[in-house]
Amino acid sequence: MSPSPLRGRRREHLPAPAPVAAPRLHPQLTMLREADCSRLHEASCRILERTGIRVYHDAALTLLRQAGAQVNNDLVRIPAAMVDAALAAAPRSFTLHRRNGEIGCVLDREQIYFGPGSDTLRYLDPRSGQRRDFQLADVADCLRVCDALPEIGFVMSVGIPRDAPTERYFRHQFAAMLRHTTKPSVVVCNDLADIEAIAAMAAAVAGGMRQLSAAPTFLVYSEPTTPLSHSLEAVDKLLFCARHRIPVTHSPAPMMGGAAPVTIAGAVALGNAEMLSGLVMHQLTNPGAPFLYGHGAHHLDMKEMISVYGAPEFQLARVMAAEMGHFYKLPVWGYAAHSDSAVLDEQAAIDAQFSIQTALLAKTNLNHDVGYLEAGLANSPELMVLANELIAMNRVFTQGVQFDDEALALDVIDEVGPGGQFLDHNHTMRHWRELWTPSLFDRQRLEPWMEKGSKTMRTRVREATLAILDSHHVEPLPASVDAEIDYILAR
Numbered sequence: 352m353s354p355s356p357l358r359g360r361r362r363e364h365l366p367a368p369a370p371v372a373a374p375r376l377h378p379q380l381t382m383l384r385e386a387d388c389s390r391l392h393e394a395s396c397r398i399l400e401r402t403g404i405r406v407y408h409d410a411a412l413t414l415l416r417q418a419g420a421q422v423n424n425d426l427v428r429i430p431a432a433m434v435d436a437a438l439a440a441a442p443r444s445f446t447l448h449r450r451n452g453e454i455g456c457v458l459d460r461e462q463i464y465f466g467p468g469s470d471t472l473r474y475l476d477p478r479s480g481q482r483r484d485f486q487l488a489d490v491a492d493c494l495r496v497c498d499a500l501p502e503i504g505f506v507m508s509v510g511i512p513r514d515a516p517t518e519r520y521f522r523h524q525f526a527a528m529l530r531h532t533t534k535p536s537v538v539v540c541n542d543l544a545d546i547e548a549i550a551a552m553a554a555a556v557a558g559g560m561r562q563l564s565a566a567p568t569f570l571v572y573s574e575p576t577t578p579l580s581h582s583l584e585a586v587d588k589l590l591f592c593a594r595h596r597i598p599v600t601h602s603p604a605p606m607m608g609g610a611a612p613v614t615i616a617g618a619v620a621l622g623n624a625e626m627l628s629g630l631v632m633h634q635l636t637n638p639g640a641p642f643l644y645g646h647g648a649h650h651l652d653m654k655e656m657i658s659v660y661g662a663p664e665f666q667l668a669r670v671m672a673a674e675m676g677h678f679y680k681l682p683v684w685g686y687a688a689h690s691d692s693a694v695l696d697e698q699a700a701i702d703a704q705f706s707i708q709t710a711l712l713a714k715t716n717l718n719h720d721v722g723y724l725e726a727g728l729a730n731s732p733e734l735m736v737l738a739n740e741l742i743a744m745n746r747v748f749t750q751g752v753q754f755d756d757e758a759l760a761l762d763v764i765d766e767v768g769p770g771g772q773f774l775d776h777n778h779t780m781r782h783w784r785e786l787w788t789p790s791l792f793d794r795q796r797l798e799p800w801m802e803k804g805s806k807t808m809r810t811r812v813r814e815a816t817l818a819i820l821d822s823h824h825v826e827p828l829p830a831s832v833d834a835e836i837d838y839i840l841a842r
Contacts, residue, residue, distance in 0.1 A: 502738075
């Protein structure tokens with residue numbers, strides 16, 4: 352036998368072995384094989400090459416023509432090679448930062464975050480129980496609730512404040528986001544003037560436009576117009592974000608049976624084509640600028656004539672979007688914790704649970720619309736508080752099961768033996784804190800539950816929401832920054 356190559360060596364000079372993470376078994380949700388993803392991609396490319404898109408933006412038309420697209424007035428046909436080049440140029444990950452510069456969201460296709468939606472009309476006031484139009488103070492309250500909830504990773508504007516100037520309310524929403532939370536934000540706005548004002552306010556907080564580009568604190572949500580159109584305003588925002596390296600999602604919302612084919616596969620192929628055409632313009636403007644993949648194919652309820660949120664078809668389309676984003680190696684925009692119900696009831700809770708679990712299993716990375724009721728017409732901060740509990744519970748589920756010798760505990764079982772108990776064993780002491788402990792769900796039996804007031808989940812959620820509104824405060828911005836924001840709003 353040959354002598355050991357280690358014989359005679361000083362072992363302390365050998366590199367230490369890398370630590371090995373304990374193996375885990377994870378629940379999985381998959382639907383598309385790689386061949387299916389390729390077929391969807393080819394279908395979308397065929398739409399772009401044969402049918403084409405309308406682009407109502409002269410500078411973008413020039414950009415597309417120079418890059419090799421066929422341009423006839425405002426109709427553009429994009430060859431597959433341009434799509435492939437844009438996909439190759441787009442970054443595989445990027446970060447969103449808190450207002451103090453710390454990293455808030457890492458969009459690397461693995462991390463999963465949740466946040467509210469934008470621009471609902473009606474506010475379900477947890478103090479009075481009334482439904483009414485949003486005011487700026489209500490937006491601020493909802494943002495403080497989001498700031499306090501650990502499972503809410505980013506914010507959006509939540510509602511349309513009726514006491515802000517109609518033509519500039521997007522800017523006032525963003526000012527409220529800067530003032531009432533430290534978390535990253537996703538911004539909806541109308542046109543180039545809006546995004547310029549919003550970027551100026553964000554730059555005032557960040558210390559300048561260069562600092563904002565290096566560590567962006569917000570992402571812009573923009574949309575093509577289904578089917579297959581890009582408005583002047585949408586392209587203005589898209590290209591502004593590309594130039595300044597502000598993250599953006601240019602995410603279509605095809606309405607199955609209305610503005611898109613009634614079949615899920617057809618709507619996803621159309622939405623994917625619209626998203627890819629936006630990505631092409633974006634990457635032609637500034638290769639490597641951060642872009643979030645996504646599309647939101649809803650269907651038109653043929654009985655009620657509304658866009659449906661709480662539906663299995665919507666969640667199937669979310670899984671397909673997630674898997675196409677993974678196929679492209681891009682982080683993915685998603686939806687969660689929303690309902691078609693008009694009130695916070697059993698239907699809303701079921702819808703929220705269904706969508707949250709789907710988002711976590713499918714790995715859509717930045718999930719918005721937490722708190723939506725009435726299919727996006729109303730917002731409930733109480734639903735956001737309930738969703739925080741559901742997200743925490745579902746995270747534990749999707750993290751799966753540790754599966755190693757320590758977890759199998761064969762020696763512990765042998766030591767305790769038949770008829771024994773594990774309660775005071777060291778193994779239990781080491782691991783019992785790993786079990787999820789709810790903050791809102793009640794595990795008491797009937798008699799102690801009655802002795803403590805017989806509080807239902809609905810009551811506990813309301814009390815938790817009011818406690819946040821009464822006690823949670825966000826550190827104010829420096830006075831000079833706050834004054835600069837006021838100046839930008841007035842200008």
